[in-house]
Amino acid sequence: KIMNQLLGVNQIEKQLAEYFGIKRCVVVAGDSDEQPKVVDEFGEALNEALMQLLPETQNIIAVMGGTTMATVAEHLTNLETDTRHNLFVPARGGIGEAVTVQANSISAMMATKAKGNYRALYVPEQLSLATYNSLLQEPSIQEVLGLISQANCVIHSIGRALHMAARRKMTEEELLMLKQKNAVAESFGYFFDEMGKVVYKVPRIGLELKDIQDIPIVIAIAGGHSKAKAINAYMKNAPEQTWLITDEAAANVILKGV
Numbered sequence: 385k386i387m388n389q390l391l392g393v394n395q396i397e398k399q400l401a402e403y404f405g406i407k408r409c410v411v412v413a414g415d416s417d418e419q420p421k422v423v424d425e426f427g428e429a430l431n432e433a434l435m436q437l438l439p440e441t442q443n444i445i446a447v448m449g450g451t452t453m454a455t456v457a458e459h460l461t462n463l464e465t466d467t468r469h470n471l472f473v474p475a476r477g478g479i480g481e482a483v484t485v486q487a488n489s490i491s492a493m494m495a496t497k498a499k500g501n502y503r504a505l506y507v508p509e510q511l512s513l514a515t516y517n518s519l520l521q522e523p524s525i526q527e528v529l530g531l532i533s534q535a536n537c538v539i540h541s542i543g544r545a546l547h548m549a550a551r552r553k554m555t556e557e558e559l560l561m562l563k564q565k566n567a568v569a570e571s572f573g574y575f576f577d578e579m580g581k582v583v584y585k586v587p588r589i590g591l592e593l594k595d596i597q598d599i600p601i602v603i604a605i606a607g608g609h610s611k612a613k614a615i616n617a618y619m620k621n622a623p624e625q626t627w628l629i630t631d632e633a634a635a636n637v638i639l640k641g642v
């Protein structure tokens with residue numbers, strides 16, 4: 385609180401962007417753990433960022449899942465122009481989330497709100513490796529994977545490692561392994577330790593972490609004091625073009641030193 389009065393939200397945004405070595409931070413007042421409306425404001429901030437960042441061309445926007453993404457999706461507005469068209473795709477195949485917060489559903493919702501188009505990637509959970517591999521050969525899957533690989537924009541959230549592992553019903557062994565490796569953050573189905581190093585990857589199709597490096601527009605959205613550690617860990621090695629949309633509560637914990 386005191387720091388905010390001294391510095392103001394703009395200063396916090398600048399400090400945080402500098403601290404992570406990224407292009408831009410947008411900091412919304414409040415704490416999304418306690419005030420759900422803060423997540424709605426993340427959505428408005430995302431909409432403004434997209435208005436500003438999406439070029440006047442055919443864009444392919446790859447999106448991840450989660451509850452934050454599901455809420456922000458509702459806040460997009462028409463992002464089409466005569467020369468700008470947007471196709472939303474899921475960034476990665478099913479990683480164990482409930483239908484309402486799966487990347488497929490979020491991409492459909494975003495497309496509807498933004499008056500763009502979407503393509504789904506249908507890959508059921510819990511497949512044997514053999515079935516999974518043969519499914520990958522399907523032309524319809526290959527086509528969507530081709531679109532995903534051409535994405536010029538990625539939008540994703542950041543979660544707490546063990547919370548995400550439990551929510552996605554990962555096995556006891558996996559949970560134990562994540563604890564042993566000190567996993568604190570999760571994004572894109574990858575798990576990171578405090579230094580931002582990948583310690584585990586859920587094997588799924590779609591975008592790989594290394595692909596994100598070369599994507600011109602990357603927007604990460606996560607807030608709440610409970611996620612400060614996770615955000616700090618993931619953002620350490622995030623690509624420098626990343627825009628982070630977060631809240632004051634997370635920003636303050638991070639800048640104080642998590």
Ligand code: G3H
Nearest residue numbers: 449450451452542543571
């Ligand atoms: O990868 C991160 C998670 O999708 C975050 O999920 O928005 O429900 O906390 P959440």
